[in-house]
Amino acid sequence: MAKVALSSIAKSFGPTKVLGGIDLDIADGEFLTLVGPSGCGKSTLIRIIAGLEHHDAGSVAIGGNRVDHLRPHERRVAMVFQSYALYPHMSVGANIALPLTMSRLKLWQRLPLLRQLSAQRRTVMRGIEADVAAVAAQLQLDHLLQRKPAQLSGGQRQRVALGRAMVRNPDVFLMDEPLSNLDAKLRVHMRTELAELHKRLGATFIYVTHDQVEAMTMSDRVAMMDSGSVLQLGTPSQLYEKPASLKVAQFIGSPAINLLPATVANGGRLELFGRPLALAVPLASGQAVTLGIRSEALSLVQGEPGGSGRAWFSARLRRKENLGSEYILHFDLAGRDATGVTMRATPAAAAGVNEAAEVTLGFDEVAAHIFAADGERLEPRGPGAATGSVVPLRAGA
Numbered sequence: 001m002a003k004v005a006l007s008s009i010a011k012s013f014g015p016t017k018v019l020g021g022i023d024l025d026i027a028d029g030e031f032l033t034l035v036g037p038s039g040c041g042k043s044t045l046i047r048i049i050a051g052l053e054h055h056d057a058g059s060v061a062i063g064g065n066r067v068d069h070l071r072p073h074e075r076r077v078a079m080v081f082q083s084y085a086l087y088p089h090m091s092v093g094a095n096i097a098l099p100l101t102m103s104r105l106k107l108w109q110r111l112p113l114l115r116q117l118s119a120q121r122r123t124v125m126r127g128i129e130a131d132v133a134a135v136a137a138q139l140q141l142d143h144l145l146q147r148k149p150a151q152l153s154g155g156q157r158q159r160v161a162l163g164r165a166m167v168r169n170p171d172v173f174l175m176d177e178p179l180s181n182l183d184a185k186l187r188v189h190m191r192t193e194l195a196e197l198h199k200r201l202g203a204t205f206i207y208v209t210h211d212q213v214e215a216m217t218m219s220d221r222v223a224m225m226d227s228g229s230v231l232q233l234g235t236p237s238q239l240y241e242k243p244a245s246l247k248v249a250q251f252i253g254s255p256a257i258n259l260l261p262a263t264v265a266n267g268g269r270l271e272l273f274g275r276p277l278a279l280a281v282p283l284a285s286g287q288a289v290t291l292g293i294r295s296e297a298l299s300l301v302q303g304e305p306g307g308s309g310r311a312w313f314s315a316r317l318r319r320k321e322n323l324g325s326e327y328i329l330h331f332d333l334a335g336r337d338a339t340g341v342t343m344r345a346t347p348a349a350a351a352g353v354n355e356a357a358e359v360t361l362g363f364d365e366v367a368a369h370i371f372a373a374d375g376e377r378l379e380p381r382g383p384g385a386a387t388g389s390v391v392p393l394r395a396g397a
């Protein structure tokens with residue numbers, strides 16, 4: 001059991017700054033996911049925690065002790081890689097046992113001829129076999145211990161790699177995109193397996209992925225990274241419901257959040273496509289902002305659009321995407337080439353719109369996320385602002 005504390009971790013490769021001072025406290029037993037686009041520094045950070053890479057500045061503490069000077073195997077961490085890194089010539093059992101044979105047997109006991117003679121070695125080997133059997137049983141690999149990795153499916157290989165990490169009984173599991181090589185269906189299955197394994201073991205998991213669905217479904221908390229820094233740290237719901245910036249909003253959620261251009265009018269009131277909203281923000285008039293609307297927050301408006309706290313705009317249905325249990329409707333915005341929007345709909349609602357039909361889409365203004373031109377989230381002054389509580393931000397505004 002161990003918490004992990006990262007403080008001001010910085011790293012450059014030559015002239016390229018890859019991590020720009022990362023602070024992150026991971027609780028004992030937590031499942032924390034580092035998520036972000038390819039190249040943002042996730043692998044570099046997790047390799048620094050593992051001791052496989054050296055940081056230029058800052059410190060790593062595991063279980064309250066600084067480990068910066070410790071070698072990987074002295075840190076009580078175990079890493080699972082995307083590539084599995086199994087030895088093809090060794091059986092599944094020997095692959096899982098490897099960390100134990102390396103740590104428990106002396107060098108001469110591993111040599112082919114001498115090892116036959118040692119009774120002490122046999123005792124150690126029996127202990128190792130028992131530990132391997134216990135892990136193999138947990139991962140349902142017991143019947144595969146004699147096979148070679150090439151004789152296994154992708155999912156089974158992944159479990160062998162997990163087993164090799166588990167057999168060391170580490171305080172912290174470090175996983176770098178461990179599911180990326182699996183097909184879609186198996187990935188979904190392994191998400192559940194990993195989440196359950198985490199519960200069962202009670203160990204700290206630090207998990208790296210570029211897949212926001214993996215991050216959202218398994219983690220206690222998610223650290224969203226971009227360009228070598230953490231943009232936001234929070235529970236999956238916090239990142240989804242209150243993204244701190246446009247980048248987080250765009251990365252988290254599928255289909256991607258809808259973005260609509262809006263402008264600030266007098267008193268900070270927002271205007272969407274020339275129509276005033278009840279929302280107001282603390283910005284001077286004339287500035288551009290972006291409204292983020294999740295696809296489930298949109299609905300088809302029947303009859304008169306508008307009403308208190310309801311925004312609306314016209315759109316034309318481009319395509320219906322049938323997901324079985326629901327539809328994703330893709331709309332073009334009337335008179336605007338560039339932006340489209342997506343809306344989730346029940347099959348019944350989707351049946352009510354024909355392709356190329358002109359419709360009115362509406363949303364509750366409180367469901368809108370507002371982002372300033374620099375991408376920072378803005379908290380609106382809310383529909384209450386419409387009743388005259390807005391204070392002009394500058395003279396003449």
Ligand SMILES: Nc1ncnc2c1ncn2[C@@H]1O[C@H](COP(=O)(O)OP(=O)(O)O)[C@@H](O)[C@H]1O
Binds near residue numbers: 013
């Ligand atoms: N050993 C290395 N030498 C030089 N550049 C590297 C090395 N490892 C990673 N990088 C660079 O550092 C950046 C971050 O890489 P990485 O941590 O692997 O990102 P991620 O895992 O988020 O995709 C990338 O631009 C990558 O090219």
Ligand SMILES: [Mg+2]
Binds near residue numbers: 176
């Ligand atoms: Mg990586």
